[in-house]
Amino acid sequence: MFVLSEFRLAVIQLQVTGVKADNLSRARRLVKEAAGQGSRLVLLPECFNSPYGTSFFSTYAERIPGESTQVLSEAARENQVYLVGGSIPEEDDGKLYNSCTVFGPNGELILKHRKIHLFDIDIPGKIRFQESEILSPGNSLSMFDTAFCKVGVGICYDMRFAELAQLYSRKGCQLLVYPGAFNMTTGPAHWELLQRGRALDNQVYIATASPARDETASYVAWGHTARVIVIKPFFPDLQYLAGVRQQIPITAQRRDDLYTVTSVQEGSS
Numbered sequence: 518m519f520v521l522s523e524f525r526l527a528v529i530q531l532q533v534t535g536v537k538a539d540n541l542s543r544a545r546r547l548v549k550e551a552a553g554q555g556s557r558l559v560l561l562p563e564c565f566n567s568p569y570g571t572s573f574f575s576t577y578a579e580r581i582p583g584e585s586t587q588v589l590s591e592a593a594r595e596n597q598v599y600l601v602g603g604s605i606p607e608e609d610d611g612k613l614y615n616s617c618t619v620f621g622p623n624g625e626l627i628l629k630h631r632k633i634h635l636f637d638i639d640i641p642g643k644i645r646f647q648e649s650e651i652l653s654p655g656n657s658l659s660m661f662d663t664a665f666c667k668v669g670v671g672i673c674y675d676m677r678f679a680e681l682a683q684l685y686s687r688k689g690c691q692l693l694v695y696p697g698a699f700n701m702t703t704g705p706a707h708w709e710l711l712q713r714g715r716a717l718d719n720q721v722y723i724a725t726a727s728p729a730r731d732e733t734a735s736y737v738a739w740g741h742t743a744r745v746i747v748i749k750p751f752f753p754d755l756q757y758l759a760g761v762r763q764q765i766p767i768t769a770q771r772r773d774d775l776y777t778v779t780s781v782q783e784g785s786s
C-alpha cells in the first residue's frame with residue numbers, strides 16, 4: 518500500500534446548539550472548508566448533532582443509518598475525505614449508545630464505534646454525570662486503515678483508559694482519534710494531559726475534537742480555544758513518528774515476559 522508520510526488533518530471545534538438541523542449544516546459547511554484547505558481526514562466532536570447531556574440523548578437519538586449519518590456520508594463523499602463523525606446518540610433495538618461513525622472518501626461507512634467506557638463520575642460540588650443511567654456501552658475496539666495511516670477510535674472518556682490506547686498502538690495504529698466533550702472541571706485538569714500521556718506512552722499521534730464552549734448550555738464543554746468555531750489543521754508526519762519509535766524503541770523493549778495487555782476480543786482488525 519502506498520502510504521503518504523504527511524497529511525493534513527482537521528479538528529473541528531463545532532458550535533453545537535439544540536437545533537439539530539443547524540448542527541448538521543454547520544458541520545457540513547466546516548467539513549467542506551477543511552477539505553478546501555487540503556485536509557484529508559476530518560474529525561468532529563462528541564455529540565455533534567445534539568446538546569451533550571443525559572436528558573437530551575433519547576430526543577436526539579437516531580438509528581444508523583439515519584439523518585445525521587446520511588449528512589456525514591455525503592460530506593465525506595462530496596469532499597473526498599475520511600470523516601470521523603464525532604458521535605451521536607444512537608438508538609438500536611430499544612437501547613441507546615454514544616456512537617461514532619467513520620466514513621471514507623467515497624461516502625462508505627467504514628466503522629461504527631460505540632463508546633466503550635461510559636462517563637460516570639461524581640465530584641461533589643463540581644460535576645456529577647452518569648451516562649450509564651441512559652446509555653449502554655459498546656463492546657468493540659474500532660480501528661480503520663486510511664491511505665495515510667492506521668487509526669484507532671475512542672470517544673471522550675475512552676481516552677482515560679491507557680490500555681485501550683496501548684492495544685491500538687500494538688495493533689499498528691499511528692493515530693488515535695477521540696471525539697470528546699470534557700467539562701469545566703476535568704477539562705482544565707486533564708484534557709491536554711491525557712492526550713499527551715496517551716501519545717507519549719504509545720508513540721502515536723492523538724487528535725481530539727470538542728464542541729465549542731457555550732456558557733449558556735446545561736453542560737459547558739471545556740473546548741480548548743477562545744473562538745467559537747475553529748478548524749485546526751495539523752500534519753501527522755509518519756516518517757517522523759517512525760524515527761521516534763526507532764530512537765526510543767520502547768516497543769521492542771517491553772517485557773512481555775513480565776506483563777502484557779491483551780484484547781479479549783477476537784477479530785478486531
Ligand SMILES: O=C(O)CCC(=O)C(=O)O
Nearest residue numbers: 636673674698699700703
Ligand atoms: O473524562 C472526563 O473527564 C470527561 C469525559 C466526558 O466528558 C465524556 O466522556 O463525555
